[in-house]
Amino acid sequence: MLPPDRAMPVETTSLAELIGAAAPSATALDDGQKVLRYADLRLRMRHLTSRLAALPGLEHGPVAIVSRDPLKSALTVWLGAASGRDVAILDSTRGDLETVLQTIAPALVIGDRVEGHEPWATVPSAWLDDAGAEVGQRRLTQGAETGGWLVASSGTEGPARIARLSQAAILAHARASNAATGLGQGDAWLTPVSLQHIGGLAVLSRCALAGACALLHETFNPHRIVEAVMAEEVSHLSLVPAMLDRVLECAGGRAPPSRLRRVLIGGAALHPAIAERARAAGWPLWVAYGMTETGSHVTVEAIEEGWEAGRVGKPLRDIRIAVDSEAGAGIAGTGPIRIEGPVVMDGYLQASGATASIDGVFESGDLGRIDGAGNLHVLGRADDVLISGGVNLHPASIERLLGECPGVTDIAVTAVDDPRWGDLLVAIFCGDIDEPQFEKWCRDHLESRQRPRRFLRVALLPRNAGGKIDREILRRLAANSSN
Template identity: 45%
Template sequence: MILALMRIRAALLPYRTGLTPNERLELATSTGAEWRWCPESKILVPIKHAAGAVSASPWSSDSELALLVKTSGSSGGPKVVMLTRENLLVSAAAVNRRLGFGSDDVWLCCLRLSHIGGLAIIHRWALAGATLVLHEGFDAQAVAEDLQRCAVTHVSLVPPMLVRLLETGVAPPRSLRVVLVGGQALSPVLAERALDAGWPLFLTYGMTEATSQIATSAHALERVPADGRVGPLLPGVEIDRRDGFEGPSRLRVRGPMVMAGYANPRRVAGQGLAEGWFETSDLGGIDAAGELCVVGRADDVLVIGGNNVSLVRVDGLLRAAPGIADLAVVALEDTIWGHRLVVVYAGDLDEPAFERWCDGTLSGAERPRTFKRVPALPLLDSGKYDRIAIRALAL
């Protein structure tokens, strides 16, 4: 359906199951959607918009609108991104070249097809004329079995998926050349664990607004990445450098894979962009070797008791504790200190022991004040951490 709609110049907006009729209508109205596919009857039905709803204008871009995708909303309200046929094809071609993905290869897709991470794999597979192994969601044991059984060469994972795959104890098959890890920062501790087990890790950085990726490793990692280094930019991608800037700032991205804009009832291009530039919430820049470095988010540095505290640094330090399988650090407001840190984690270490381990390892301002042990951290359908649910646990 994805590929057929693109051929007839129609755009697809995937949405999760379980939406109420009112929620579906609100989504359709906010994006100017005109038809809905009914899986029960296998027909298209026209969407009846409320009286006074704004009608969509004819698409005015030079490239046909092909896909509308909701951002993950992992740390805030989601938006809907408009991607064109050119966005999808340019991105797929660039990633295929970077990762050496061709007609003889096999990509295992266990990422949701309602998110850009999974949808982008569909276009890479189709463009390469390769083989696709498609999973309905992520099951670590099923992925481990199919990696071997299907002679998989490429697989995409987010870090929580990599954790669960390593916990199965399965060895990487000889056919596997690329384990593409993205969606969120990969901790050095987890990276070292995977490399020691022989997994061929490639890092990637991107966002829905850039059709999945803007930078990807040029080769499999030989050592744990330092200082947030990801890899070279994909061809055609530009990163803005402000005059006189000597450190990390908000990344601004431009290129042929950057979105047409955020969806709106009239489907007018350009919303969320400034002269073609998209400004992210991530801090970073290009190093001397020409590789993208992402050092954290603009809102990840907090003032606690008069001290600047990086949540990225705290997260990395805490993951080195023995018996910790997974964790997330949450900053709650505090009337005295400005913020107090809570760590929500899964692992064998109990809360008092984890608290004792932090003594002498973290500075006073960096130390979490509360430790919340859970069986597993809640995840979104995309496999990323569900930041809203984790924050609720911390509260």
């Protein structure tokens, strides 16, 4: 429950209404260089909506911004909400940009370097800069069926798929998340996660619903994050585990001020050693589980003494999570995780422009179990299961065991083909322990079926932009090490 001074605002059916519902003088967006109040944001949206309507031949269709600028990306999100258009935030450096644009087929592309996209009208990103004096009387769109988000999923393998999240789903997540995390007026949520990822994008709707400030960092800089936290500028902070590790290192054991109430960790499995370091230093760590297709996290749990790795808490309000233990890929007590509720995407955008509906139920592709207290435990991707010596094993379960070895700071498990084992387990790790020492620890502490047969120490594990282990690169590293 939120305390009285942090009461949730009146429920709305439109993202555009959130801009006007917040206190005009409250800060809406802050990228460290420019600050926009909610009054400024509303003025800017009226102006940009009028300018968009004046562009010839662009009456309908999505808007895409190709930029790494978080403030301009945020303005484009609210332009979409105000004008009733779907919005996509894209990074100009992504290798599949052309394919993603072809799938989205935007009516307008905003960006400074969008050469080669002649099928679509383009304007420079500076088009967003001028607040303008001529505002006009154009009404901000109120419909909930338009002005959604088109977000490229951040899976570990394969081409990106474009998930369409409706305004109804976006708002449902914001309400559920704010109720669980206590976000309210006067708070500030810092996200160094790019707005092209749902973990960053969802901060915008949460903050607007609460009348809070979204603090936007263009790139991840742990020193800058620690400075903002210690200056009592931050109440909520989103990080992936690899970012948390760097932030703790920069903090040097210092506890954050009481202003920081939530550090939400998601995007990848949290190593128990990192979690304990944060907890021991007084950082208010909360672990979350979710994905692009559900508008960000669908569970959350505070990490306290006795927390079990892989446990991610109970479902947020109005969300139902089920596990089919009879289809658990041969791993006892586990099964595919199914998520149902108003936060689920409409479906994946297809090349034809249509959206493949999934009727409010999402099969996550993850394996997990639900304990007697109703907490979800996530094992990992169902398609990551390995069969070694006739035994079904999941890399994540082995990684949690190996992570207990002193001197290991990061760990991932993969396999190479082997005529005897089938999948021969390979441990790829970071730390100040060498391969023979690690192998001996495994012989002393693990059952034979759980032990990797090869070990490879590296400076850094391969991860994607969302902080997840890149399993394809991992397999190539293992294969090359065995040659």
